Amino acid sequence: AQSVSQHNHHVILSEAASLELGCNYSYGGTVNLFWYVQYPGQHLQLLLKYFSGDPLVKGIKGFEAEFIKSKFSFNLRKPSVQWSDTAEYFCAVTSFSGGYNKLIFGAGTRLAVHP
Amino acid sequence: NAGVTQTPKFQVLKTGQSMTLQCAQDMNHEYMSWYRQDPGMGLRLIHYSVGAGITDQGEVPNGYNVSRSTTEDFPLRLLSAAPSQTSVYFCASSFLGTSGGDEQFFGPGTRLTVL
Numbered sequence: 001a002q003s004v005s006q007h008n009h010h011v012i013l014s015e016a017a018s019l020e021l022g023c024n025y026s027y028g029g030t031v032n033l034f035w036y037v038q039y040p041g042q043h044l045q046l047l048l049k050y051f052s053g054d055p056l057v058k059g060i061k062g063f064e065a066e067f068i069k070s071k072f073s074f075n076l077r078k079p080s081v082q083w084s085d086t087a088e089y090f091c092a093v094t095s096f097s098g099g100y101n102k103l104i105f106g107a108g109t110r111l112a113v114h115p
Numbered sequence: 116n117a118g119v120t121q122t123p124k125f126q127v128l129k130t131g132q133s134m135t136l137q138c139a140q141d142m143n144h145e146y147m148s149w150y151r152q153d154p155g156m157g158l159r160l161i162h163y164s165v166g167a168g169i170t171d172q173g174e175v176p177n178g179y180n181v182s183r184s185t186t187e188d189f190p191l192r193l194l195s196a197a198p199s200q201t202s203v204y205f206c207a208s209s210f211l212g213t214s215g216g217d218e219q220f221f222g223p224g225t226r227l228t229v230l
Contacts, residue, residue, distance in 0.1 A: 107157040
């Protein structure tokens with residue numbers, strides 16, 4: 001079965017620090033990859049997505065992610081975090097099999113940014 | 116365009132009671148799904164549907180039923196609530212797209228407590 005692993009469950013950073021959140025998935029076929037963010041008290045919003053093409057994907061709010069197929073990874077990065085980036089971040093993968101697709105999430109990484 | 120709506124926002128049940136969580140979308144999305152979010156476990160797929168009359172199980176389907184009689188609505192039924200079903204439930208929808216799916220849009224969630 002597919003699975004998605006997020007390496008860090010909790011990350012604490014100071015403002016202006018750089019961020020990298022790890023994500024690895026287990027499915028070997030064609031995949032679509034997503035990072036979602038959940039700000040405190042809110043529902044999930046899409047940060048960025050990868051379907052095909054350039055493996056370096058740029059999303060909203062200065063986030064980017066790199067798809068490395070050989071490593072089954074899709075790590076999220078931001079050069080300089082802000083206090084407003086405090087949120088929970090979820091990596092997710094869909095695969096197309098048997099005519100249906102399922103979106104499988106990682107356990108999430110809770111990011112706290114201190115001023 | 117209301118997006119994905121869910122009702123109720125909060126619900127408290129006693130063990131053994133039944134209830135239906137409502138989900139509706141006005142974006143003409145083929146794909147709809149239900150997730151539960153538990154601390155440290157991310158979002159886990161309960162059931163999903165790729166169109167009216169077509170549903171399938173996700174990772175954690177036990178104790179839940181779904182049906183999809185229209186494109187817009189995808190209710191989730193708990194037939195006999197158990198404390199283990201205490202969670203936050205999110206409904207999501209998307210176009211099916213190519214290569215496995217498209218960005219999913221999430222509702223605001225229903226926080227369910229089973230005593």
